[in-house]
Amino acid sequence: MDTYDAWKNFENIEDKDTTAILGQCWRVFDAIDDYVTILDLDKRIISANHSLLEGFQVELSRIANCKCYEALWDRDENCAICPVEKVLHDLKTHTIEVENRRMGKTFVISASPIFDDNNDIVGMVHVTKDITDRKKSENALIQVRAQLEARVAERTRELTILNERLYAEIAERKKAETGLIRRSAELDLKSKTLEEANIALRVILRAREDDKNELEDKVLANMKKLVLPYLEQLSMSHLDESQRACVSALQANLEDLVSPFSQRLSSPLLNLTPREIQVANLIKEGRGNKEIARFFNIALRTVEFHRENIRKKIGLVNKKVNLRSQLLLF
Structure with a gap:
């Protein structure tokens, strides 16, 4: 019944x-x-x-x-x-x-x-x-952030150890310069060792920064590609006032999570809106304008408008370059 x-x-x-x-x-x-x-x-x-x-x-x-x-x-x-x-x-x-x-x-x-x-x-x-799937997404983001913080902490510990070693060697060098002037050959060797330690320190610092930037790039890219577009669709569905407030709060919280590093990223696709990212993904799959319009239940002119915006944002204005071919490069 x-x-x-x-x-x-x-x-x-x-x-x-x-x-x-x-x-x-x-x-x-x-x-x-x-x-x-x-x-x-x-x-x-x-x-x-x-x-x-x-x-x-x-x-x-x-x-x-x-x-x-x-x-x-x-x-x-x-x-x-x-x-x-x-x-x-x-x-x-x-x-x-x-x-x-x-x-x-x-x-x-x-x-x-x-x-x-x-x-x-x-x-x-x-x-x-x-809201099980939404909670899983939130927990996944929390885990990613925890992993990032753990990696930063580990790198910090490594730098602390290296700094302590460096300070110890500098102190030993000064002591040797004061009391053992005749041991110039040994001091030269220690200077070379210190130089190598400085090089290693710079390499580690650069590697730490590169690792952090790469992880931030992935987090923001996945956020814009895999989370925000569906939150936008969810916000436009038939929700009551409390549900819509939950969705808005989730969107704001996600933007707060990634805002400290979002302005640093250089990928052209990260400048796209969630809807433009969805349209770009379908273009990469070889979908035509009419098919995309049916997929999102929007007007054909709206799809054309999104295509033009995508071309502008990835630098294809007034260029005879196939949009799909260019998107496949990203």
């Missing part, structure tokens, strides 16, 4: 026009990717969308009129952090983030009140969004 049939059974609607309108509404309700349930004031499930039924592998007939925590989480009592309790208390929308270790997933859970024409609460909408 789908949610539309379940709603008809609960409400016993007889008017065909009303039934048709509600049918359309509940088909939209079923199309939502997030897990959505409608609860009464006793936290009993009135209805649930297709995503929830499929995700929990249950039928609506089995969970209808059951407490949500009994039907979905196999608990004997309400969850201590459940936002539904807060909604009943202050009649406002509440959102929490929960890690479900049994399912191995992380969710953002929100609950919002439903009011009747007299502005009295008659039920609640409970939305559970799976």
Whole structure:
């Protein structure tokens, strides 16, 4: 039994026009990717969308009129952090983030009140969004940053040791110059050793800087290519206010993470916007303008506009150079 049939059974609607309108509404309700349930004031499930039924592998007939925590989480009592309790208390929308270790997933859970024409609460909408992939991406970024910091710390330790050795040798040299003037040959040898140590020190410093720059290049390039374009698409999807705020916060935090080194990079592709990077990737795959327009569901003129911007940013203005051939070089 789908949610539309379940709603008809609960409400016993007889008017065909009303039934048709509600049918359309509940088909939209079923199309939502997030897990959505409608609860009464006793936290009993009135209805649930297709995503929830499929995700929990249950039928609506089995969970209808059951407490949500009994039907979905196999608990004997309400969850201590459940936002539904807060909604009943202050009649406002509440959102929490929960890690479900049994399912191995992380969710953002929100609950919002439903009011009747007299502005009295008659039920609640409970939305559970799976953010497991997003959390994995965040953890991956944290690991990359930790690795970078570990490498910097290791290089710093190496430089400290080399500096200590250098200072020790300099002190020994001064002592030898004061008391052992006749040992000029030995001092010359020590001077040569110090020169070699200085060369090695410069090499290590240069290698450290190169390694750090390479890692920063990769982090920023992967961020713009693999993360930001999909965050942009996510931000343009049908999100509620709290979800949109989470996406905006994530975008801002990611930009803060890479901003200390983003201005130093020289690759022309890093100047592209997330959408331009997506278009450039499809051009590299040999996709035509019409195919790209269908892929993103945008106008052909918009694709042409993105192509022109890409040519400008990689230095192909007024040049008879194939854009795809040039992109394949990066």
